[in-house]
Amino acid sequence: MRATLMYGSGDVRVEEVADPVIGQPTDALVRVTYACVCGSDLHPYHDLESTTEGRRMGHEAIGVVEAVGADVTTLAVGDTVIVPFAWSDGTCAFCQDGITTSCVHGGFFDGAPSATQAEKLLVPYADGTAVKVPEGTDESLMPSLLTLSDVYLTGYHAASAGNVGPGMTVTVIGDGAVGLSAVLAAHQMGAETIILMGRHTDRTDLGKEFGATHVVAERGEEGIARVMEITGGEGSHVVLEAVGHMPAYEQAVAVVRPGGVVSRVGVPQYEDAPVGFASLFGKNATLTGGPATVRAYLEAVLPQVLDGTIDPGRVFDRELPLADIAEAYRLMDQRKALKVLIRP
Amino acid sequence: MRATLMYGSGDVRVEEVADPVIGQPTDALVRVTYACVCGSDLHPYHDLESTTEGRRMGHEAIGVVEAVGADVTTLAVGDTVIVPFAWSDGTCAFCQDGITTSCVHGGFFDGAPSATQAEKLLVPYADGTAVKVPEGTDESLMPSLLTLSDVYLTGYHAASAGNVGPGMTVTVIGDGAVGLSAVLAAHQMGAETIILMGRHTDRTDLGKEFGATHVVAERGEEGIARVMEITGGEGSHVVLEAVGHMPAYEQAVAVVRPGGVVSRVGVPQYEDAPVGFASLFGKNATLTGGPATVRAYLEAVLPQVLDGTIDPGRVFDRELPLADIAEAYRLMDQRKALKVLIRP
Numbered sequence: 001m002r003a004t005l006m007y008g009s010g011d012v013r014v015e016e017v018a019d020p021v022i023g024q025p026t027d028a029l030v031r032v033t034y035a036c037v038c039g040s041d042l043h044p045y046h047d048l049e050s051t052t053e054g055r056r057m058g059h060e061a062i063g064v065v066e067a068v069g070a071d072v073t074t075l076a077v078g079d080t081v082i083v084p085f086a087w088s089d090g091t092c093a094f095c096q097d098g099i100t101t102s103c104v105h106g107g108f109f110d111g112a113p114s115a116t117q118a119e120k121l122l123v124p125y126a127d128g129t130a131v132k133v134p135e136g137t138d139e140s141l142m143p144s145l146l147t148l149s150d151v152y153l154t155g156y157h158a159a160s161a162g163n164v165g166p167g168m169t170v171t172v173i174g175d176g177a178v179g180l181s182a183v184l185a186a187h188q189m190g191a192e193t194i195i196l197m198g199r200h201t202d203r204t205d206l207g208k209e210f211g212a213t214h215v216v217a218e219r220g221e222e223g224i225a226r227v228m229e230i231t232g233g234e235g236s237h238v239v240l241e242a243v244g245h246m247p248a249y250e251q252a253v254a255v256v257r258p259g260g261v262v263s264r265v266g267v268p269q270y271e272d273a274p275v276g277f278a279s280l281f282g283k284n285a286t287l288t289g290g291p292a293t294v295r296a297y298l299e300a301v302l303p304q305v306l307d308g309t310i311d312p313g314r315v316f317d318r319e320l321p322l323a324d325i326a327e328a329y330r331l332m333d334q335r336k337a338l339k340v341l342i343r344p
Numbered sequence: 345m346r347a348t349l350m351y352g353s354g355d356v357r358v359e360e361v362a363d364p365v366i367g368q369p370t371d372a373l374v375r376v377t378y379a380c381v382c383g384s385d386l387h388p389y390h391d392l393e394s395t396t397e398g399r400r401m402g403h404e405a406i407g408v409v410e411a412v413g414a415d416v417t418t419l420a421v422g423d424t425v426i427v428p429f430a431w432s433d434g435t436c437a438f439c440q441d442g443i444t445t446s447c448v449h450g451g452f453f454d455g456a457p458s459a460t461q462a463e464k465l466l467v468p469y470a471d472g473t474a475v476k477v478p479e480g481t482d483e484s485l486m487p488s489l490l491t492l493s494d495v496y497l498t499g500y501h502a503a504s505a506g507n508v509g510p511g512m513t514v515t516v517i518g519d520g521a522v523g524l525s526a527v528l529a530a531h532q533m534g535a536e537t538i539i540l541m542g543r544h545t546d547r548t549d550l551g552k553e554f555g556a557t558h559v560v561a562e563r564g565e566e567g568i569a570r571v572m573e574i575t576g577g578e579g580s581h582v583v584l585e586a587v588g589h590m591p592a593y594e595q596a597v598a599v600v601r602p603g604g605v606v607s608r609v610g611v612p613q614y615e616d617a618p619v620g621f622a623s624l625f626g627k628n629a630t631l632t633g634g635p636a637t638v639r640a641y642l643e644a645v646l647p648q649v650l651d652g653t654i655d656p657g658r659v660f661d662r663e664l665p666l667a668d669i670a671e672a673y674r675l676m677d678q679r680k681a682l683k684v685l686i687r688p
Contacts, residue, residue, distance in 0.1 A: 093578055094602050102602030102627050161628070234437055258438050258446030259637075264625060271620035275631060276612040283446050284505070284634030290625045293603075 002344070003118035004057045004325050008050030012057070012326040020114045020122035025071035026089075028126030030063035030081060034146045035116045035342040036316065037328045038085075039176045040267060045329055058117025058342075059085035059109040060149040062133070062142055066120070074127045080137070081130040082302075083116065083123055084294040085109055085150045090128025098296040103128070108291075117325055119344045131298045137306065143313030143341055144305045147181065148298050151339065152312035154265050155181025156301065157292035158240040159189055162263030166190030169231055171255055172212070174242035175203040177315040177339040178265060180210055182240040184312055187211025188304075195227055195236065197251070203338060206314060220247065227255040235260060241289070242266050249273050256285045264289035316341040346688070347462035348401045348669050352394030356401070356670040364458045364466035369415035370433075372470030374407035374425060378490045379460045379686040380660065381672045382429075383520045384611060389673055402461025402686075403429035403453040404493040406477070406486055410464070418471045424481070425474035426646075427460065427467055428638040429453055429494045434472025442640035447472070452635075461669055463688045475642045481650065487657030487685055488649045491525065492642050495683065496656035498609050499525025500645065501636035502584040503533055506607030510534030513575055515599055516556070518586035519547040521659040521683040522609060524554055526584040528656055531555025532648075539571055539580065541595070547682060550658060564591065571599040579604060585633070586610045593617050600629045608633035660685040 003017045022029055035058050048055065061083040065075050075081065088095050088103035095103050105125055109115050114122035123130050133145060147153070155178050164170055170191040172182045175198025186194050187210060196212035197219075198204045204215040216226045227236060235257035241248050244266030252262040253274065262285060274280070280287055304310045319341040320328050328340035347361045366373055379402050392399065405427040409419050419425065432439050432447035439447050449469060453459045458466035467474050477489060491497070499522050508514055514535040516526045519542025530538050531554060540556035541563075542548045548559040560570045571580060579601035585592050588610030596606040597618065606629060618624070624631055648654045663685040664672050672684035 097601075097603050099603035099628055161630075257441075259441050259443035268620040268625050271618050271622060272616045273619045274615050275617045275619060276615035278615060280631065281608060281612050281634045284443055284632075284637065286505075286630060286632040287619060287624070288628075288630040288632075290628030293628065 001119040002322060003115070004322070005054030006044055006048055006057050007054045009046060009048050012045070012329050014323055014325060020120055022067055022069050023122070024124065025069035026125050026127065027069045028065055028072055028075055028123045028130060029067040030061070030083065030121045030123055031066050032061050032063040032116060032119060032121050032344045034062040034142050035344060036060050036146060037325070037332055037340050037342065038150060039178060041329065042333055045333060055111055056113065056115035056118070058115045060146060060151070061116035061121055062146050062149070063121060068126060072126045075130060075132065080133040082133060082145055082148050082298065083121065083130050084298065086291065086294070087124045087129040088295050089125040095128065098293055100293045100295040101291040117322070117342060119322070129295065131302065134306065141305060143316050144311050146341070147312040147315065148294070148301060148305065150292070150294060151177045151315060152181045152184070153294040153297050153301065154178050154292040155242065156185040156297055157294070158182045158242060158263045158265040158289055159185040160297070161288045162238040162240060162261045164189040164191050164238050167192045168237040169193040169195070170238045170240060171195040171197065171227055171236040172240045172242060173197045173248045173251055174266060175200055175207060176242060179242035180207050180315055181312055182242050183207045183212050184210040184310060186240065188310060195230055197223055197227070200335065224251055224254045231257070237261070238263060240265070244269050246270050246273065253279045253285065258283040258285070261286045261288060265292060315339045319343065345463040346666060347459070348666070349398030350388055350392055350401050351398045353390060353392050356389070356673050358667055358669055364464055366411055366413050367466070368468065369413035370469050370471065371413045372409055372416055372419055372467045372474060373411040374405070374427065374465045374467055375410050376405050376407040376460060376463060376465050376688045378406040378486050379688060380404050380490060381669070381676055381684050381686065382494060383522060385673065386677055389677060399455055400457065400459035400462070401454070402459045404490060404495070405460035405465055406490050406493070407465060412470060416470045419474060419476060424477040426477060426489055426492050426642065427465065427474050428642065430635065430638070431468045431473040432639050433469040439472065442637055444637045444639040445635040461666070461686060463666070473639065475646065478650070485649060487660050488655050490685070491656040491659065492638070492645060492649065494636070494638060495521045495659060496525045496528070497638040497641050497645065498522050498636040499586065500529040500641055501638070502526045502586060502607045502609040502633060503529040504641070505632045506582040506584060506605045508533040508535050508582050511536045512581040513537040513539070514582045514584060515539040515541065515571055515580040516584045516586060517541045517592045517595055518610060519544055519551060520586060523586035524551050524659055525656055526586050527551045527556050528554040528654060530584065532654065539574055541567055544679065568595055568598045575601070581605070582607060584609070588613050590614050590617065597623045597629065602627040602629070605630045605632060609636060659683045663687065
């Protein structure tokens with residue numbers, strides 16, 4: 001089969017590799033019908049060290065089950081499934097808590113031996129991991145359903161962990177696909193004022209359609225001043241940080257209201273950050289978030305896509321075949337595409 | 345009147361100073377009947393730079409109202425009141441949110457021109473700040489009522505911000521009066537397993553009476569290993585950090601369960617701390633806490649002291665007159681006393 005490998009910074013290739021095969025009785029083998037490139041794929045695209053063996057890429061997929069291990073009970077050959085970016089057994093203490101990304105048998109497809117930007121995908125703990133799409137679901141819904149494998153539910157995780165609720169003021173930092181998803185999720189949860197911090201008008205325009213009431217294009221001190229002005233000097237009840245770099249963290253801490261919440265889903269590109277009296281502690285601000293527990297939300301949000309309540313697939317503004325995935329990386333890196341759908 | 349001044353590290357004196365007088369129509373003047381020394385008073389006791397003017401000390405008090413400004417409506421001369429460690433107007437947006445320590449007109453008695461380790465105290469925004477003790481309340485309850493000005497409700501704030509609830513496993517770091525108060529509060533909130541990390545058996549013994557089910561005397565890696573063992577390798581749903589030093593933070597992050605909460609009330613003696621993928625983010629742990637919003641809890645918890653449900657005043661193991669307050673600082677600094685009650 002063909003799969004995507006990254007051999008180093010900027011070096012993405014589609015190559016012939018061995019087909020994955022069922023190894024464990026809990027595995028399922030899936031023919032990938034929809035995949036995509038994630039903003040987080042651009043991190044290795046910028047700084048992956050060169051190797052001769054390459055790194056398997058991709059962690060978002062919809063596919064059709066081709067084979068299942070002997071212990072798989074909830075999936076059958078021919079089922080269409082959504083595969084979250086992390087696998088999880090669905091039964092351990094942390095899965096029961098809903099923290100599926102900390103599953104004791106879990107792992108991340110990104111960089112795993114079988115990743116999603118490929119023709120086929122091996123899904124570990126298939127009963128716990130994959131979620132079946134109802135038979136007869138219209139093909140036009142597949143892009144929106146694909147966002148339930150990561151991007152929409154990552155924005156949703158930010159809003160959920162941040163306890164966004166009716167009447168609140170929510171600031172979203174980052175106008176990438178996750179930031180826009182966070183806007184959509186905050187809007188669904190009843191936020192009254194949604195301030196989107198971003199500079200790309202094509203993106204912030206979609207953010208407005210998703211529910212943003214204000215757009216702040218300024219950054220740093222100027223951006224902070226604008227948000228404080230919009231919030232009457234009080235700050236934002238919840239800040240959804242969808243970037244992962246230190247300036248975004250600093251903005252988040254600066255605009256969060258006393259007693260408010262900074263919820264991060266942008267993977268932190270730092271380990272230490274200010275949390276003391278002058279930043280979080282003094283104003284009783286809460287810091288939360290982490291890798292999105294997509295699997296824990298998936299079944300509850302699926303009906304909202306199926307009945308058209310939300311259309312998070314609008315974050316896809318390009319579609320390319322697997323053979324051209326290197327071009328998809330280029331377009332996203334150059335911000336000529338927001339998010340590219342891949343058809344293997 | 346006599347008041348406590350600290351002129352530098354280890355230099356505590358009781359001196360004659362001018363009586364405070366009503367300056368604003370929202371002020372009240374209180375004759376202090378009970379005060380005490382706080383663990384946080386030991387920070388300047390260790391490292392205050394020497395000055396000639398000295399620093400007024402103390403932020404916990406019960407007293408009797410001697411005079412009120414023209415706009416004070418809820419208090420009258422002769423009322424016995426509990427005065428929280430921070431004043432707050434009770435009406436601003438943040439007070440309405442319950443974040444009274446961020447009141448737009450607020451401030452902290454510690455280091456203010458009128459502080460509590462003195463014969464008299466000026467209480468700004470008296471209607472918003474002070475809480476009346478019912479007439480006829482037995483004098484024996486006063487030490488427990490005094491803990492509602494700070495120490496018990498600071499432990500309570502940790503547990504409340506950490507969302508402690510029935511059935512949970514809670515680890516409390518620190519066996520000072522705030523840590524023990526956090527044990528008592530967590531027990532009140534229904535925590536099933538309460539692990540107290542502390543090395544002073546006289547203190548951890550009181551912790552057990554307050555509800556601790558386990559005591560871990562080990563520190564650092566050994567202490568972490570013990571907590572993980574007690575929790576079956578899963579970690580603690582909530583960690584209440586009542587110390588404020590970096591090793592305590594690191595322990596908290598290490599023993600918190602995926603999806604769990606680290607709630608800090610020990611004033612951080614650091615600004616930056618690990619919060620990235622390897623610490624908080626990767627396991628979706630939440631960091632919360634801050635200066636205790638004592639005033640927001642006070643009226644709800646007061647009846648629990650009055651009816652004997654809780655007896656947080658047991659943290660006082662010594663009583664001294666104001667004249668001997670320097671000795672109180674010494675006893676607490678040398679860990680010969682847990683917390684000293686002061687009678688001006």
